[in-house]
Structure formats: C-alpha cells, structure tokens
Amino acid sequence: MTTDRTRRVEDLLAVPSFAPPADFREKALVNDESLYQQAAADRLGFWAEQARTLHWDQPFTRVLDDSNPPFYRWFDDGRLNASYNCLDRHVAAGLGDRVAYYWHGEEGEERAVTYGGLLADVQRFANALKDLGVRKGDVVGIYLPMVPEVVVAMLACARIGAVHNVVFGGYAPEAVRDRMQVSGAKVLVTSDGARRKGRVSTVKDNLDGVLGEVESLEKVVVVRVTGSTVAMRPDRDVWFHEVCAAADPVCPAEPVEAEHPLFILYSSGSTGKPKGILHTTGGYLTGVSYTHRLVFDLHPETDVYWCTADVGWITGHSYVVYGPLANGTTSVLFEGAPDYPHKGIWWELVERYRVTTFYTAPTAIRACMRWGAELPARHDLSSLRLLGSVGEPINPKAWTWYHVVIGGERCPIVDTWWQTETGAIMIAPLPGVVSTKPGSATRPLPGISADLVPGDEGDDSGLLVLTEPWPSMLRTLYGDDDRYVRTYFSRGARTYLAGDAARRDEDGYYWVLGRVDDVINVSGHRLSTAEVESALVSHPEVAEAAVVARPDELTGQAIVAFVTLRGGAEPSDELQTDLRDHVAARIGKLARPAQVVWADELPKTRSGKIVRRLLRDVAEGRELGDVTTLGDAGVLDRLRSQLANTG
C-alpha cells in the first residue's frame, strides 16, 4: 500500500493545479469570489466589518488613520480586550464547557482545558500579576514549554493590559536575558524544568546565572512542570500555583485602546539578528480571527484543529492562541517533539482526537517523508479535511506527499505566506474557492494588496511588497522606529518590503522564490533558491536540500548544493553527477550545481527554517555570522569538514 502511495505521489507531481473538491466546496464558509470583490470595492469597509466580529467595549468610529505613514493606526478610538474576546464572550454565549485545548503531554498525559476553566485560571493569574505589581503597559516575559500555563500567562497579560514578550523555550538563557533587557521586562514567567524527548532539563536554575543582569526585573514566577527542585530567591521568586491560589478569582478584563500594545515578539532570525516586533490589540486580533476563520474554513462546533507550532513563534501566537481562541475553536496542544515517543506520534494524535484541520511546516513534512509513509499509514487519518503549511516555500514533492499520504487526496492544502511582521496570513487560498498549485501560496487574501516591484535586476521576478496597510501589521520595531522605517519602507511609506523575492504567474498566483539576499545570479540569470532546491528534492534519493551561491570567476556566482539523502541512500560520485544532471534537466544548464556537498543535517533556526546565510559563510570559508538562533550550532562544524572532504 505504501509503495502504491509513493507511486501516486510521483504521478501527481505532473499535475499543475488542484481544484477544491466538490464536497469541500459545498460546505465551505466561502465558495465564491464575492469576498474578494467586496474587499476590492471597499477595503476599509471590509476591514471594519471584520473588526466588528469582535466584541468592542467602545465601538470604533475611525477605521484607519494613515496621516503619519508608515506609522498606521487602526480602529484607534475603539476599546476592547483580547482576553475578553478569547474567553468571556464564549463563556457568556454558553460555551464554557467547550474544550479549548486537548493538551497532550510527552508521556501521554492528557488534560482537556475548557473555555470556562481557562477563563477561571486566567482571571486568577491576572490578579496574581497585579499583586506582583504589574500594571497596564508593563512588559512580562514568558519562557515556558508547551503547557497550558503558557496560554494562561499570555491571556492574563492581555487581560490587564500588560505586554507579553514570549521567548521560545528552546532558546538559551542568554537569549532570554537579551530579550528581557531590551524590552525592560518587570516580571518573567518560567518553569522549574522542561521535558524534551524523555529527558528533563532544569530551566529556572539555568536562568539564575543571567537574570541578575536584567535591571528592570522585579519578580520571577515559576510554574511547576517537572517537579525538579528549584532554588527560590525569596525576594524575587514565587510559585505560580501559590500566587494563583492566593489571588482573587474574579478579574474583569480591562478594555484597552485598540492601539495598545499586545505583545513584543522576536522574528526567527533566518536572515540575521532577530527583530523585536510590536503588535497592538485591535488590528492584530481582527487579522488573526479573520484569517483563522476563513483560511482554515473553521466550523467551530465540529472541527478539531491542530497547529503544531510552538507558542514561542508568531505562528503559535496567531494560530495556536489568539486566532483559534477568538473563534471559539477546539485545538490540540502537544507538549512534545514530532519523533517522541515515536516517529508516528502526530498521526497517533490525529486519530486519537479526530483532528480535522492540521497546520504544520515544510521542514516537518520533509522529515515525515524521510521517515516513510508506513508510519502515517498505521493510523486512521480519515477525520482530516484540511491541511496547512507555513514557514518556508514548500517543495512540490513535499506538497504532493502531504496531499496523498496525509490528506488522502481529499483535503485542500492551504500554503500560507506571512511573517512575524504581518501578524496574520497574507497570501493563501480560501480553500473552498481557490485552486491550489503545489509550491505556490496562491493569491492575496481579501483585504490584502500584494505586488511585485523590480529588484536591482529586471526579470520576471521581483520583490514581494504589500501596497496597502493592513490591520495586523507590526506597528514598529520595539524601541527603534528608525530601524522599522529603514528595514521595511525603503521604497516609500506605503510600500511594505517583505524581504522575499517572488514571481507572479498568469493566474495572479504568487510563488515565493526565497529571501531577497539568497537569490543566486549565474551568468546574469537570477535563479531562485526554492526552485533549485525543489528540483533536488524531486530526486528520489534526496530528503532535503539547500542551495547557496559562491563567487565564481567565470559565471559571477556558482551554485553550491547542500544535500541530505533519504534513509538508505549512499553518497557517491555517480549520485553527485546524477543530481547535477537532474537539476539541469528540470530547470536548465545554468542551474546545474557546481558542487554538491553531502550533509547529514542542514543548519536551521529553532523554528526549523534553513539558514542559507550561514551556508554561504561555510561555502566561502568565511567567519560565521550570528548563530544564536540556530537549533544546533554543531551542524556547521560538521558541514565544514564535509565540505573539505568533497573539495
């Protein structure tokens, strides 16, 4: 059966586009072009209508204030509270017993967290934060593993107008220190320890060595997750469960101005030092609830939705926490890694919770491909009706595998292009309307205006820009308005430069080609990293690939391909030649890699994205740039020695 499927993947690779299946389309929230037309006819009216699906304590009368671009303000005379919108209004509507999260722990523990239960916990912790001296506008750091308390902490901040700054639990203490220092955090919420693949590590004790350097920090709240012993500093450290028990159970949500900051979050650092991105309340919540509802065709009474991202990334903020909760969704929240206790755990959980909607990243799909179609085949995945992808361009081969092996050819795939900066999905299909093409995020959503502007060299590709402000856009880089303007608006205050290169086809579909800085130029021809990598991945022996350019006297730049083979495949000179020919046959001779480097692993950010700038440093034998956001810095040393061997 699995060989049938593998053959089916190969066959479908030739299919250029997939229309929404008829029965999906029939039941979809949106199944015609009317929303696109409505938004095009009256963009601001359209956004106002989306914003009004939220609960406003004081309705707004102004939609957009664009008098000081690129500093835009949305709905700015309105007042609302994000935690009220995520919790109270659902409980008031009689949905207190609905499950918000099926939490599943690494060792198989389960907790069903209802909307009513979450509201009670959030109120207590919000009061506890107040008791600790946190006031509206104060920054609270959150450094926690994937446990329900991370959601409680975020919403408790939102409830009292405090600004959260979540740091991904996999970062080192120094990264926490830097982010707390820069944002002037007053309180940090963390845990005694964390579990990762069966091992327990200490968290709070590791932080103690660096937190003394954060002058603004007054209190540290410790969530008991692993039961590890912790050295508590009596003047500074308190237990989460103790302060919650001591707190008043009732804490009404405080309505804040629409433009009140909701959170600061650092980008993943694929292209350099991470940027501290600031999002505000009304516009952000409008953007995430609208996109979560329509891109995932949400039917909250019947769907079980699972976004595998960690809450420490923007995908977790927008599509694990705020979007799903604002829409009254039932989600799965999984503590663990995709390969623990076994490599089929995701599919086991899909079966167990009857997941309908599954949202993950290309890097994870490629890993699952490498592990083989047998693992998902052991589980009943028939509950799935919609799949999503985010984080990088998805190789058509991985897309097709996802479609066949996971989606059983029934489920539309929404490939969603967006960024920490955009807050919410910008380019993606509405799954009941838009035909999908493997590798393309398709069209800008209703209300979003994308375009291409010429880069330094003219050809059919260009720089991806957003040409009108949108509600969930970042408002600035925290404490650095100048860098905000310089980084994103160098082509004028209305033209948001995403930093990605893209192409648009005859149907108006966008194809992200890679980061602007990563595009390769061979003999005057611009080649996309995504395209060359997809050609490599389409080879049966290849699991994953990353390409970069190194200088070449003859051609200006030459392509170096770092290639990870599938289990069982062995590196050889013949395979090297075969791969180079394979790329040349698919794209053209110019794209033929000058060199193939066998890689056991590729350098990735902790969110799983390939970091090409570091591969360029390796390929050119240069000193390495910023490596602080890498998941495993040792990868680079191993690659260097592999490069030396292939010379």
Ligand code: ATP
């Ligand atoms: P940094 O900005 O710190 O270098 P980063 O850009 O990786 O890090 P994110 O905001 O997490 O941080 O990622 C956004 C980027 O991810 C986009 O600019 C794009 O390059 C890539 N991306 C996200 N989704 C997609 C997608 N569906 N298709 C193609 N690329 C995507």
Ligand code: MG
């Ligand atoms: Mg970025």
